[in-house]
Amino acid sequence: MITPLGWLERVPTYKEKQQELKDRDLSTYGFLGYPLLQTADIIIYRAKYVPVGIDQVPHLEISREVARRFNYLYKEVFPEPEALLTEFPKVVGIDGRKMSKSYDNAIYLSDSPEIVEQKLRTMMTDPARKRRSDKGNPELSPVFQLHKIFSTKEEQDEVEEGCRTAGIGCIDCKKILIKNIFKVLEPIWKKRSELIGNPERLREISEKGTDKARKVAEETMRIVREAMGLI
Ligand code: SF4
CATH class of the missing domain: 3.40.50.620 (HUPs)
Known part of the structure; x- marks a missing residue:
């Protein structure tokens, strides 16, 4: 309105x-x-x-x-x-565009380890690196953008240097990334499978959250109606 x-x-x-x-x-x-x-x-x-x-x-x-x-x-x-x-x-998507459901280029927390690995293995790289011996520019590769988030500074330096000099192949570069992303995702996968196996606990969490949110929302609506002169 x-x-x-x-x-x-x-x-x-x-x-x-x-x-x-x-x-x-x-x-x-x-x-x-x-x-x-x-x-x-x-x-x-x-x-x-x-x-x-x-x-x-x-x-x-x-x-x-x-x-x-x-x-x-x-x-x-x-x-x-x-x-x-x-x-x-x-966070870039696996095709280098922004990560988005509409582009079908996202890695989901609900993806299995096999799917995540598959998505990362086939992820876009710097198009200049057609062969193992071609030198690349990591700044043009979405893989390197993810390295910046998930890999250590030493690994980033190693990948950057290796990419520019063709000292490292894209597969090895991606293996480092896969290892680091798995380190972050493993505890999440573990927690997720625990919760999925316990629907009672899930319902409890959801109901507790809903109650908490409902109280705040109801109070807001009371203030809003009052402000608009509806009560
Ligand atoms: S070596 Fe790594 S950063 Fe360079 S193009 Fe290949 S995947 Fe991308």
């Missing part, structure tokens, strides 16, 4: 997706209104910070605008949520 259509139409990812996914019908409110749905999910808890990737920052901008507009029209109810970025605010 308080969000002009133009605000939604100018969200950069909306325009980008329209360009990129030309074969899909994106002229639906479900797609256009998605950032508004996200806004509702954020501001209903009166969140001050939202942990997001860099690509979500424009979406968050609209949440800030909606919060600001409501506060201006009615009463100071919503904090303007700020992005909480990590040291690595962007």
Whole structure:
């Protein structure tokens, strides 16, 4: 009600997706209104910070605008949520584009070790390295972008030097990455399989979280109705 259509139409990812996914019908409110749905999910808890990737920052901008507009029209109810970025605010997908479900280029926490290994083994490299003896530029390789997140400084230096001089092959380079990503994912896979084997515990966690969230949401809605003069 308080969000002009133009605000939604100018969200950069909306325009980008329209360009990129030309074969899909994106002229639906479900797609256009998605950032508004996200806004509702954020501001209903009166969140001050939202942990997001860099690509979500424009979406968050609209949440800030909606919060600001409501506060201006009615009463100071919503904090303007700020992005909480990590040291690595962007993770590339296996094809070098941003990691996204729509591009089917993501590594999921639910992927099995075999699938993760397969995805990493076939991951895009610097196209200049067609043969083992071709020298490459690691900065043009998404594999190296993941090394920057998951590998030690020494390993990064080794890979960088090896790539530029053709001293290391892409398969060996990826093996180092696979080893390091597995180190991070193994405890997650373990925890996940424990939880999947214990549906009772899962239900308990979900109900506890739902109760906690519902209390905050109900209180927000009470404040909102009051601010709008509806009660
Ligand atoms: S050696 Fe590694 S960083 Fe260089 S192109 Fe091959 S996979 Fe990419």
